[in-house]
Amino acid sequence: MRFLKLMAVMFMVVGLSACGSKFKTYNGPEVTHVVVNKGARKMYLLHHEKVLESYKFDLGFAPDGHKTERGDGRTPEGTYLIDRRNPNSDFHLSIGISYPNKADFEQARARGVSPGGDIFIHGQPNKDKSRKSPDWTAGCIAVKDREIEWIYAMVKNGTPITINP
Numbered sequence: 001m002r003f004l005k006l007m008a009v010m011f012m013v014v015g016l017s018a019c020g021s022k023f024k025t026y027n028g029p030e031v032t033h034v035v036v037n038k039g040a041r042k043m044y045l046l047h048h049e050k051v052l053e054s055y056k057f058d059l060g061f062a063p064d065g066h067k068t069e070r071g072d073g074r075t076p077e078g079t080y081l082i083d084r085r086n087p088n089s090d091f092h093l094s095i096g097i098s099y100p101n102k103a104d105f106e107q108a109r110a111r112g113v114s115p116g117g118d119i120f121i122h123g124q125p126n127k128d129k130s131r132k133s134p135d136w137t138a139g140c141i142a143v144k145d146r147e148i149e150w151i152y153a154m155v156k157n158g159t160p161i162t163i164n165p
Helices: 002-019 102-111 145-154
Strands: 033-037 042-047 050-056 078-086 094-097 119-122 160-164
Touching: 050 145, 094 145, 119 145
Parallel strands: 033 160
Antiparallel strands: 033 042, 042 050, 078 094, 078 160, 094 119
């Protein structure tokens, strides 16, 4: 009897720890497109024309305009792809955006600058969980940690993302 009680407690602990995992499982409709409206600070996960989820977010420290070079604090505008995932990110979880594309590289090269890179949708910093001021990133799209957990589960690599002004 004592063994059974011990086993029951172990299963409960394992079950509860799984609930707290940052890795969620999503079995709903496929996210076919991510749309980001920078001005409205709204991101939409779409299944074709249907909105599955929407999120508020923060941007880079200079949010207006298209990213043109490393360090400008802007978030790119245009259509890109979700192209990578980082489960060990400095920002809880993160999914990468395929910036810079060929046109971004060419534009930056013509100006003699680096286009920058490493643009992500990510959660809050792991080291400092205090509330950040609006538009605090270096050009990324930042959401709450519990939101990036679902975005990470729902949005697959290869999904198009359109970032509008």
